[in-house]
Amino acid sequence: MPTEHVNRDDVAARLDRLRTASESVPVVETEAAVPADRFDSLLERAHEGYTGGGYAWIVREPADAPPLSPSMPADSVESDPVVCLIQHRGDEDRWRLPGGGREDGETYEDATIREVREEIGLEIDLAAPNLCYREIQAPDDGRDIRLHTLWVTFDAVWASGHLDIQAGELRGAAWLADPPRDLGPWAQYRAADWWDAFDPVDPWWAETDPDPHAETTDE
Template identity: 25%
Template sequence: MSLTEETRRAVNERVSRLREEYQGFSLSGDTVELPRAEYEHARERARANRIGSASACVFDGNRLLLVRTRETGDLWGVPGTMTDDDETLETAAVRAVDEAADVRCSVRDLRRVRRRQVVPADGDDRALHTLWTLFDAYHESGDPSADGDTVTDAKWWSAPPDAVHPSVQSRVESWATATETASR
């Protein structure tokens, strides 16, 4: 079986499991072209069964945990990471929050899933299939602190910051609207 077929099968299996366990999440898909070096790096990850990534919006009452990373600069986002080996997406999301912000949480719902087909920009037709998930989670313990390596800032927000990463913009906006409505 080719790596294209293997990654497609693995993504389909994960989406099927998520459909069985969660209701009402949005599912979208896209294709992205990567420069050859980045594409080869993605192939290496796929060979190691690292085709899924998971992020978590962690809530503590009306507060939302957001982080800034070296990669995102001034934009605030949510902790996320690639899955390790056969790690579930939920476990990866919880691990990402702990590693990025020193906060423990538990997943409560799945908000969004994006299937992505990755192809090299030079026209080679060997596609890879990946999966990105965004979970909602409850805060269990810990006060946010940046890991100092990748994460440059981590804190609770009671209202959205001005600069939010596009990947979580709609989720932050829906949280802010719900928080506003609840406080009236």
Template identity: 35%
Template sequence: MARTEYYDDPDAPQPNSMVVAASAVVTDERGRVLLQLRRDNGLWALPGGGMDLGESLSGAAVREVREETGLAVEITGLVGTYTDPRHIIAYSDGEVRRQFNVCFRARVVGGSPAVSDESTDVRFVAPEDLDSLPMHHTQRLRLTHFLENRPTPYLG
């Protein structure tokens, strides 16, 4: 299924759903950040996705990281909340969503990096190499906030 992201675009389609989602900035012992190359839009992104009924938001982040990258993680903190109504995500099946995303900090506790059916590549990337990767503005914003090592989470 294809995915198109819009940001502050007057031609973006009107949302027909609201999704609560979680993502995680996972780092390794060298301070590199775990990213996946998304199959649905060809852009690099943090692992994450929608919360299922019956799970916590932090639990959703842990599950999504495992499903999308093969790695087991432990949540260690909060990067921020991302609720900008100018960010619209349209899928080829007709869903057009606004997404409420909570981005966590996490560390690896097990597993091995693996590509999933949602990605074509999974790797740890050094912070100085992040700018060279094609990535949506909203993903880059989360990474920027993480790298700033803010004393309090971003609330936006």
């Protein structure tokens, strides 16, 4: 019997739309074997319309920073743009991009805006995607089935609101002017171009060499 591909056509169509809107977006494509019980959980969600999620690299310009309180020294005024990153509960000290899973009927843009609002209380304006990460997952028990997912990270700018974290999911969130000690993989990818001081020792994307014009491989 031929291999069963779950959500392949949907993921391909969504990726094509994102590429049409932003021709230069890099696309990384990987394959992974996952434990059978986790695969079955992902498969159940996939049948409900889940195909991945959207995340945002959110920048706030100095002019948009809130005014200092009277007790703060004058040199505390922001002079450079800052980036909003989060820490998940139970995730040690790693800083990641805010965002989350796409619900059925949403675009990746819709999902990103909603998840940022729910997680950290900010309203954002999305710009272009800076990375599309497509993964084909297979169960490690040998079943001939493949699950296609797509994860999209966008550049974004702060529009309104102040940090108000979803305490049940996050340890914290912060506006950062400099790179933190430990970054999640998609935050690493964007930080490498954003911060001169950030130089990843072993960039994961160097192994896949993302090509914005690469053809997708569905076979």
